[in-house]
Amino acid sequence: MNIVITGGAGFLGARLARQLLEQGKLSLAGGASQTIKTVTLVDRIAPPAALAADPRVRAVVGDLNELLASGGASQVVRAEDALVFHLAAAVSGECEADFDLGMRSNVDATRALLEACRQLGSSPTVVFASSLAVFGNSPAQPLPPVIDDRTLPTPQNSYGIQKFIGEQLVADYARKGFIRGRNVRLMTVSVRPGKPNGAASSFLSGMIREPLAGLRAACPVPPETAVALSSPARTIEGLVRAAQAGDAEWGARTAVNLPALKTTVGEMAAALERAAGKEAAALINWAPDSAIANIVTSWPATIDAARARALGLLPDKNFDSIIASYLSENPRTAPEAATQ
Amino acid sequence: MNIVITGGAGFLGARLARQLLEQGKLSLAGGASQTIKTVTLVDRIAPPAALAADPRVRAVVGDLNELLASGGASQVVRAEDALVFHLAAAVSGECEADFDLGMRSNVDATRALLEACRQLGSSPTVVFASSLAVFGNSPAQPLPPVIDDRTLPTPQNSYGIQKFIGEQLVADYARKGFIRGRNVRLMTVSVRPGKPNGAASSFLSGMIREPLAGLRAACPVPPETAVALSSPARTIEGLVRAAQAGDAEWGARTAVNLPALKTTVGEMAAALERAAGKEAAALINWAPDSAIANIVTSWPATIDAARARALGLLPDKNFDSIIASYLSENPRTAPEAATQ
Numbered sequence: 019m020n021i022v023i024t025g026g027a028g029f030l031g032a033r034l035a036r037q038l039l040e041q042g043k044l045s046l047a048g049g050a051s052q053t054i055k056t057v058t059l060v061d062r063i064a065p066p067a068a069l070a071a072d073p074r075v076r077a078v079v080g081d082l083n084e085l086l087a088s089g090g091a092s093q094v095v096r097a098e099d100a101l102v103f104h105l106a107a108a109v110s111g112e113c114e115a116d117f118d119l120g121m122r123s124n125v126d127a128t129r130a131l132l133e134a135c136r137q138l139g140s141s142p143t144v145v146f147a148s149s150l151a152v153f154g155n156s157p158a159q160p161l162p163p164v165i166d167d168r169t170l171p172t173p174q175n176s177y178g179i180q181k182f183i184g185e186q187l188v189a190d191y192a193r194k195g196f197i198r199g200r201n202v203r204l205m206t207v208s209v210r211p212g213k214p215n216g217a218a219s220s221f222l223s224g225m226i227r228e229p230l231a232g233l234r235a236a237c238p239v240p241p242e243t244a245v246a247l248s249s250p251a252r253t254i255e256g257l258v259r260a261a262q263a264g265d266a267e268w269g270a271r272t273a274v275n276l277p278a279l280k281t282t283v284g285e286m287a288a289a290l291e292r293a294a295g296k297e298a299a300a301l302i303n304w305a306p307d308s309a310i311a312n313i314v315t316s317w318p319a320t321i322d323a324a325r326a327r328a329l330g331l332l333p334d335k336n337f338d339s340i341i342a343s344y345l346s347e348n349p350r351t352a353p354e355a356a357t358q
Numbered sequence: 359m360n361i362v363i364t365g366g367a368g369f370l371g372a373r374l375a376r377q378l379l380e381q382g383k384l385s386l387a388g389g390a391s392q393t394i395k396t397v398t399l400v401d402r403i404a405p406p407a408a409l410a411a412d413p414r415v416r417a418v419v420g421d422l423n424e425l426l427a428s429g430g431a432s433q434v435v436r437a438e439d440a441l442v443f444h445l446a447a448a449v450s451g452e453c454e455a456d457f458d459l460g461m462r463s464n465v466d467a468t469r470a471l472l473e474a475c476r477q478l479g480s481s482p483t484v485v486f487a488s489s490l491a492v493f494g495n496s497p498a499q500p501l502p503p504v505i506d507d508r509t510l511p512t513p514q515n516s517y518g519i520q521k522f523i524g525e526q527l528v529a530d531y532a533r534k535g536f537i538r539g540r541n542v543r544l545m546t547v548s549v550r551p552g553k554p555n556g557a558a559s560s561f562l563s564g565m566i567r568e569p570l571a572g573l574r575a576a577c578p579v580p581p582e583t584a585v586a587l588s589s590p591a592r593t594i595e596g597l598v599r600a601a602q603a604g605d606a607e608w609g610a611r612t613a614v615n616l617p618a619l620k621t622t623v624g625e626m627a628a629a630l631e632r633a634a635g636k637e638a639a640a641l642i643n644w645a646p647d648s649a650i651a652n653i654v655t656s657w658p659a660t661i662d663a664a665r666a667r668a669l670g671l672l673p674d675k676n677f678d679s680i681i682a683s684y685l686s687e688n689p690r691t692a693p694e695a696a697t698q
Contacts, residue, residue: 117534159610170510172612179530183523190519194457270499272512 019044019052020099024082024131025106026059029210030147032066034103034254035059039072046101047143047198048264060085060094061106082106082127091134095142101261104131104184105147109217110177110313117176124180132187136196143198145260146188148273150205150246151178154316166322167275174316175218189271200260201273205248205321208286209344218313222247225283226290226341229301230350238307241284244319248278248333249340259329269325277323277333279340289337293345359384359392360439364422364471365446366399369550370487372406374443374594375399379412386441387483387538388604400425400434401446422446422467431474435482441601444471445487449557450517450653457516464520472527476536483538485600486528488613490545490586491518494656506662507615514656515558529611540600541613545588545661548626549684558653562587565623566630566681569641570690578647581624584659588618588673589680599669609665617663617673619680629677633685 021038025031035057038044045051058076059065065077078085078093085094095102106127113120135142154174155161162169173179185201192199210223221237222245228235256276291299323331334340361378365371375397378384385391398416399405405417418425418433425434435442446467453460475482494514495501502509513519525541532539550563561577562585568575596616631639663671674680
């Protein structure tokens with residue numbers, strides 16, 4: 019089996035690739051287990067060297083829209099590719115600051131990728147990474163207390179709208195038989211290693227990661243802010259499970275919400291203190307930022323992920339266990355970004 | 359005030375134009391009543407001659423995508439246009455038969471129109487005609503017994519997906535302040551005068567209109583099929599009300615379902631018999647067509663149109679009153695299409 023991962027050089031994409039290459043096999047859409055022959059990583063940057071060194075890895079470096087433009091689609095998806103994880107996206111903060119960038123990166127690129135998959139004629143499986151950000155709270159339309167798989171998304175930022183449009187495209191390309199579609203809504207991933215990014219939720223990793231490296235970190239929302247989180251491991255587990263599920267097992271073409279741990283930013287800080295002491299927690303700089311807070315506090319925190327649960331997917335146990343996983347995977351040294 | 363109607367030469371667009379020109383004034387988005395100076399009708403065909411003869415009417419004939427392509431947008435919307443009704447669309451049957459046509463006509467053209475409105479910098483009001491077709495029943499995700507304004511759309515045809523994507527675009531362009539957005543979901547309009555069209559719902563007019571003209575008409579679904587209908591007059595009323603409503607009165611940027619009369623195809627035939635006798639009803643040819651039936655029976659019939667009700671919009675009383683209105687507006691002569 020040949021697999022494509024867009025955004026394959028990013029944190030989640032590279033981690034997904036490593037896991038797939040390690041396991042070496044995958045059962046796709048309810049079928050028998052098959053050996054993974056190649057993993058194509060499509061991204062604007064080259065994949066990490068260790069990953070690129072695997073002979074099964076094929077790196078395609080470039081802007082997804084440009085790569086997919088006339089004639090170039092075969093670089094991204096080939097006739098032999100049976101599974102595409104579409105993770106590439108402009109993140110929430112960027113999309114809110116630059117509307118056109120978001121439309122290009124999240125709507126146009128998704129449509130072009132689906133069109134390239136359709137042109138293969140082989141109906142490949144496409145796992146689309148949508149987001150919790152499709153749900154947004156507003157005075158005119160408050161969110162219900164609990165979000166489930168049938169809750170009407172009411173996005174309050176462009177990123178959420180664009181991801182929700184992507185879900186619709188995936189659903190209809192799947193209904194038409196052009197692809198086998200798997201719409202998966204990712205929760206906020208924490209703790210991400212590495213550098214901060216332009217996501218409004220970036221601080222939800224930074225406020226743990228930076229203090230663990232002895233660095234100050236900003237928290238732009240009040241401690242009582244409730245959030246729905248998923249560790250990197252649980253998030254990857256959800257993406258892989260989506261690829262494995264058969265059509266009947268997966269069910270409706272609308273998106274499946276992945277499970278989330280509901281916690282608060284204050285509880286996260288308390289878990290940091292339990293894991294690394296008062297001095298670490300004191301490195302959090304509680305500095306309100308309304309631009310970020312407006313986005314993050316519009317997202318829901320209580321998710322009833324019934325379809326995911328039926329697929330055997332469960333949330334992280336608590337935030338202490340998330341920090342413990344992070345520490346086991348990332349020794350306590352200063353992250354790259356902070357030293358630049 | 360200057361008004362633009364895309365699809366302005368079509369049945370609904372021309373009727374809307376006539377009504378606006380007759381009333382001569384409109385209060386826009388909660389503001390004071392203003393004199394209507396021009397009504398621009400954008401369509402692939404020229405408007406009816408009687409309408410074109412009104413000195414306030416400006417006709418722009420062409421394909422919306424082509425008109426809106428680089429440089430030509432100012433033909434469609436001008437700096438002085440304060441209100442745009444976006445009715446132009448490829449219909450459901452066409453979109454299911456030709457996926458690319460639907461994407462171009464319903465997604466690309468809508469986005470290009472919104473972009474042209476954004477470029478004006480004046481945040482015009484855009485009333486977007488979405489559709490009941492965003493709701494679709496499927497075995498994997500049965501529709502709830504009653505559809506309300508917060509029901510998750512699960513479209514089961516490309517037209518419904520494309521209209522739902524249009525709603526998302528309108529919502530985000532509105533949230534960003536590029537336009538003032540009004541997403542309105544139209545019910546199936548019956549009885550439409552004139553010719554059959556490519557909509558899967560076309561027979562819901564034809565099965566009344568043709569027999570009233572002494573002609574046979576096909577009904578491709580069983581008599582017990584429940585449908586949600588709105589007369590032309592009630593439908594236009596909903597569109598105009600959307601333009602008039604102030605932001606707070608309108609509420610959330612998600613779509614408002616217009617009110618619908620719930621009836622069955624069999625009850626429609628019975629009303630036809632009451633209005634025009636047994637010989638008229640006998641002209642209905644009950645001939646199942648699974649392609650049409652699959653689309654139409656996936657749509658819901660029971661709509662709780664709470665937001666519309668709060669705006670003072672009510673459904674038609676019964677189908678007899680719809681036929682009576684049709685007869686008062688359309689003398690009993692053979693329709694144009696049937697004589698060709």
